Amino acid sequence: MRSSCVLLTALVALAAYYVYIPLPSSVSDPWKLMLLDATFRGAQQVSNLIHYLGLTHHLTALNFIIISFGKKSAWSSAQVKVTDTDFDGVEVRVFQGSPKPEIKYYDELCTGMAEELNAVIVSIEYRLVPQVYFPEQIHDVVRATKYFLQPEVLQKYKVDPxxxxxxxxxxxxxxxxxxxxxxxxxxxxxxxxxxxxxxxxxxxxxxxxxxxxxxxxxxxxxxxxxxxxxxxxxxxxxxxxxxxxxxxxxxxxxxxxxxxxxxxxxxxxxxxxxxxxxxxxxxxxxxxxxxxxxxxxxxxxxxxxxxxxxxxxxxxxxxxxxxxxxxxxxxxxxxxxxxxxxxxxxxxxxxxxxxxxxxxxxxxxxxxxxxxxxxxxxxxxxxxxxx
Structure with missing residues (x-):
């Protein structure tokens, strides 16, 4: 029993040592930020280990971990229609909606913008490292945006040019x-x-x-x-x-x-x-x-x-x-x-x-x-x- 308590105490101490970092008192929600940072550091370290073992590029692993935690598949609601398509070969996610308050996260942020602004939001899924490197990401964004700016496409989405x-x-x-x-x-x-x-x-x-x-x-x-x-x-x-x-x-x-x-x-x-x-x-x-x-x-x-x-x-x-x-x-x-x-x-x-x-x-x-x-x-x- 005593050895279990000692081990538990040691693990708690190690976890606290890993999580705690000195932060200025002016930062928002410092303890919550420490926990978020520890989670992100952990994901980076796991990704770096995967890279070191030659399994895949560390950014591929890191993106997979982040997506697993945060990114949801496209969905639609009575307020916002969300569709996945492509603009001139570049993957995009289009959010179309009408005003309604309060939403959450990256997809949720775009959804919230579509609702609160009564706007069409196009999220460009430009290719990432290591699939491509600079300046290909810029080419993706430029190509998709030029496609969207075509009069017939703007008309399709009812966008004021x-x-x-x-x-x-x-x-x-x-x-x-x-x-x-x-x-x-x-x-x-x-x-x-x-x-x-x-x-x-x-x-x-x-x-x-x-x-x-x-x-x-x-x-x-x-x-x-x-x-x-x-x-x-x-x-x-x-x-x-x-x-x-x-x-x-x-x-x-x-x-x-x-x-x-x-x-x-x-x-x-x-x-x-x-x-x-x-x-x-x-x-x-x-x-x-x-x-x-x-x-x-x-x-x-x-x-x-x-x-x-x-x-x-x-x-x-x-x-x-x-x-x-x-x-x-x-x-x-x-x-x-x-x-x-x-x-x-x-x-x-x-x-x-x-x-x-x-x-x-x-x-x-x-x-x-x-x-x-x-x-x-x-x-x-x-x-x-x-x-």
Whole structure:
């Protein structure tokens, strides 16, 4: 009996050690976030083990685990019709509905948007790593969106061609931003986007030491190390570069290809003093020029929309950007807002002091966060007022 109690105590202590991480008191529902982060870390570690054993790519395993927990098959209700189809060969899920309050999760978020906005929501199921790598994901999104913008398709779904927007969160925010920039330069497009809404978007891979990267280096759900690995996954790059990239060796002063782009993400001028605080830029004199030579995609504006030319940015539509304080990507969004404002684009920057990366989809039990509900409502309210 005593040995069983000792073993149980040890297991509880180990579980507590695994779950507990120090978090700032300002973050929303800290203990719940610790549990969510521990679950996500566990899924990543299982996925990495599967990858190490050669069974499948770690992102394939991770996506399977996440889908098993969160993604539901298409369903219809009296309020929202949900159908799976394809647009020019790209899988999409279409949500059509009329107003009715309160829904939950990624499919639920789209359903809620369809109901509350009385809108047609098209969720593009772009192909993922390792099936394809950059820039194929962008090609999928562009192809599907151009298909949807055809007059006969808009008519089929009863969509007003003057009220079309593009949106995405995290990596999806990256693709939405890249799509917006590409469409703003396409003179052949008959129907233009009215707005873009970016939720904690990934916007650059040149500086992994912005104040938000330094402040949130180990913060859930997206620590810096994981973000750098995701970038290398996207480019099919070498994991040996992770440590060098985390200290900005890939954009050191000796890397001439990056020199002209640094000013476009000079956070000392783009961020307010309330954010820069006492943080110092990390600019290496010498680094590893081999990284950019092997992965030139790092400096491509299609992967890093924040570094686009000014004459590209000035043609973008009205923009909404949601950022969270406890997120390595916070400053990407704020810098993009400032660059857009500087060329005359109307921007709403919606910042949440207690927010963390991914929070907008966590609105339902048992992963219901107060900041998740508030970010979701704020985002949908802006769309309702501006679309």
């Amino acid at each position: 003057s009220r079309i927007g593009v949106s995405g969160d995290s990596a999806g925010g990256n693709l939405a931003a890249a799509l917006g920039q590409q469409f703003s330069q396409d003179a052949n497009l008959r129907n233009k986007l009215k707005l873009q809404a970016l939720i904690y978007p990934v916007l650059q891979a040149l500086d992994f030491n912005t104040p938000s990267y330094q402040q949130n280096v180990n913060t859930p759900i997206l620590p810096r190390y994981v973000m750098v690995k995701y970038w290398l996954d996207y480019f099919k790059g070498n994991y040996d570069f992770v440590q060098a990239m985390m200290v900005n060796n890939h954009t050191s002063l000796e890397v001439e290809e990056a020199a002209a782009l640094r000013a476009r993400l000079n956070w000392m001028s783009l961020l307010p003093a309330s954010i820069t605080k006492d943080y110092k830029p990390v600019v290496q004199t010498t680094g590893n020029a081999r990284i950019v030579r092997e992965i030139p995609q790092l400096l491509d504006a299609r992967s890093s929309p924040l570094i686009a030319d000014q004459d590209v940015l000035q043609h973008l539509p009205k923009t909404y950007i949601l950022t969270c304080e406890h997120d390595v990507l916070r400053d990407d969004g704020i810098m993009y807002a400032r660059r857009l404002e500087s060329v005359g684009v109307e921007v709403t920057l919606d910042h949440f002091e207690d927010g963390f990366h991914g929070c907008v989809i966590f609105t339902s039990w048992p992963t219901n966060f107060s900041v998740g509900i508030r970010t979701r409502n704020s985002y949908i309210q802006w769309l309702d007022q501006n679309l």
